[in-house]
Amino acid sequence: MRIATWNVNSMKARMPRLLAWMDQRQPDVLLVQETKCADDGWPALLLEDRGYESAHLGSGRWNGVGVLSRVGLSDVTYGLPEQPAYDGVTEARAIGATCGGVRLWCVYVPNGRTVGSLHYDYKLEFYAALQAQARRELAEFPGAYGLLGDFNVAPHDDDVWDITAFAGHTHVSTPERAALQAVQALGLTDVVPRASATPGDVRYPYTFWEMRMLGFQKGRGMRIDLALANPALAERTREVWIDRDARKGQGPSDHAPLVLDLD
């Protein structure tokens, strides 16, 4: 079974690349973030034609998360039960589902914008809600369990292209990393993609490169898309890899897919 997570940065704009990628890589389950579409614009029938059931949570312009599966899709949970609101709105940033016997969450953690901002506080609150939900469900679901998506935190200094360039910035701050670590402390392992190169190398397993300033071309990447797996899921995981090719060429997302191949 192949499970993938991909911040697609607009379902509509990415559709040609997304469908080609699905044809090529044949994921059994695909978790997508930043769909930037409303539920009534979600291409459910198109995906169904290709053999995928799907569930989506989205309100339109920003955020939006979806689950695609050809190995079953049940027990869909729309949003985290304790998810904080931002500016009075509970945003479309999390959707849970059981696919092929694996309980999964597709998450799009808030960016945080600048350290100490309201959005940064919101990001930390979101992590607390994610942790609370994972704690409950890890007790509830005895089988394979995983949180996958865009966590907007680079867990280690080596997970950004140049840590000195990130001094005082989000994604690497101690509170953000502590919030991520608190989720992992529940017994969820960051299943790190196989390294094809050393840190700093353009081939290091980053998942995101800025569109601005030719980030990809200059190798300025970050590993912020993660798969946090409980022991049952980690045990079944044979390969974890990043499809850098999906970041190349015309009209890519700024993120590359993270792929888990299970027994």
Place this chain on the structure above:
DNA sequence: ATGTCGTGCAAAGCACGA
């Protein structure tokens, strides 16, 4: 500190978010 995208509004140019 920017360089690019994507979206949506009221429009063919901007504001916003990443």
